[in-house]
Amino acid sequence: MLENAKKITVIGGGIWGQTLANLARLNHLAVRVWSRHTGEDLGAIIADTEVIISAVSIKGVVPTIEKLQQLQLNSRIIIVTATKGLEPITTRTPFHLWNQAFPANPLVVLSGPNLAKEINQGLPAATVVASYLQKAAILLQKLLSGESFRVYLNSDPLGTELGGTLKNVMAIASGVCDGLQLGTNAKSALLTRALPEIVRVGTCLGGCQETFFGLSGLGDLLATCNSPLSRNYQVGYQLALGLSLPEILAKLEGTAEGINTTEVLMRIAQEKNLYVPITCQVDRLLRGEISPQVAVYELMRRDLKAEFD
Numbered sequence: 001m002l003e004n005a006k007k008i009t010v011i012g013g014g015i016w017g018q019t020l021a022n023l024a025r026l027n028h029l030a031v032r033v034w035s036r037h038t039g040e041d042l043g044a045i046i047a048d049t050e051v052i053i054s055a056v057s058i059k060g061v062v063p064t065i066e067k068l069q070q071l072q073l074n075s076r077i078i079i080v081t082a083t084k085g086l087e088p089i090t091t092r093t094p095f096h097l098w099n100q101a102f103p104a105n106p107l108v109v110l111s112g113p114n115l116a117k118e119i120n121q122g123l124p125a126a127t128v129v130a131s132y133l134q135k136a137a138i139l140l141q142k143l144l145s146g147e148s149f150r151v152y153l154n155s156d157p158l159g160t161e162l163g164g165t166l167k168n169v170m171a172i173a174s175g176v177c178d179g180l181q182l183g184t185n186a187k188s189a190l191l192t193r194a195l196p197e198i199v200r201v202g203t204c205l206g207g208c209q210e211t212f213f214g215l216s217g218l219g220d221l222l223a224t225c226n227s228p229l230s231r232n233y234q235v236g237y238q239l240a241l242g243l244s245l246p247e248i249l250a251k252l253e254g255t256a257e258g259i260n261t262t263e264v265l266m267r268i269a270q271e272k273n274l275y276v277p278i279t280c281q282v283d284r285l286l287r288g289e290i291s292p293q294v295a296v297y298e299l300m301r302r303d304l305k306a307e308f309d
């Protein structure tokens with residue numbers, strides 16, 4: 001057994017929480033999944049746990065933190081955050097929120113090109129665990145790695161987290177691109193221009209530039225923007241087909257974090273004076289202010305500029 005069979009608690013019984021729990025079980029680890037709906041006593045579950053993996057969507061992060069604060073968490077417990085979103089009130093990332101709430105606990109970010117349905121089929125995938133405490137990241141790497149899941153280390157938790165968060169906005173744009181059947185040239189241009197937009201925001205918010213060219217940045221951008229399995233991509237695709245956002249959300253399986261992220265990111269961009277042209281059009285589209293065709297027109301008709309500036 002690995003690492004003396006560390007006991008792991010996954011908080012969040014959504015598809016990503018279940019997938020991470022299954023990966024740990026493949027390594028014969030003792031894993032419990034806690035969800036709001038099971039009625040189980042979280043305090044009893046975490047009493048002997050050594051690792052907590054939070055796989056809730058962004059709207060669950062603050063409630064989860066508050067619940068754990070009431071339980072007076074042991075400071076030896078490693079906390080892993082796997083959420084890809086921005087908290088709407090504070091505009092902070094989950095890493096910031098967890099760090100602020102539990103400064104004494106080792107904190108690890110897990111993020112990468114990880115479409116849960118593919119991982120559940122046993123298809124090969126890679127991810128990143130990032131922490132300022134290398135020892136904690138190495139432990140997570142050992143606990144989750146397997147023959148179909150390759151885990152890389154990174155020392156930039158913020159950049160790792162922001163790559164996974166910011167690409168969701170681009171996945172909506174990419175779904176629109178495919179839904180409108182704009183072709184391979186348009187898609188390549190969109191994804192290539194999406195990356196510097198992500199880097200611009202991500203570095204301003206504290207991520208290292210290099211991280212955005214790795215698995216949790218470019219890697220996740222490619223996965224999410226090219227897969228109909230992505231909920232964010234599905235939102236964009238169906239908007240392009242003429243469905244309204246409420247119609248899409250009524251049938252969507254799970255959370256499309258990019259919708260909230262777009263709104264929060266626009267506020268951050270305005271406050272920090274960041275140039276985010278793709279995000280801006282996604283935001284107007286999600287608000288119902290413009291059609292998908294106008295969003296494309298607006299992007300194409302901007303002032304001409306140098307490629308790198």
Ligand SMILES: NC(=O)c1ccc[n+]([C@@H]2O[C@H](COP(=O)([O-])OP(=O)(O)OC[C@H]3O[C@@H](n4cnc5c(N)ncnc54)[C@H](OP(=O)(O)O)[C@@H]3O)[C@@H](O)[C@H]2O)c1
Nearest residue numbers: 012013014015016035036056057060083084115116254255
């Ligand atoms: N699906 C993927 O392929 C994938 C891959 C990598 C990362 N992620 C990220 O992981 C996160 C979860 O994704 P998912 O696909 O598992 O989403 P999901 O299937 O929609 O599940 C949402 C999860 O969030 C929890 N939650 C929502 N509101 C909450 C609240 N107010 N209080 C407490 N918990 C709350 C739910 O808890 P309950 O179980 O208690 O209902 C559920 O576990 C997202 O940030 C997503 O971007 C997803």
Ligand SMILES: O=P(O)(O)OC[C@H](O)CO
Nearest residue numbers: 112113114115230231232
């Ligand atoms: O289904 P999505 O759009 O939340 O994407 C899932 C993962 O973030 C892909 O890495």
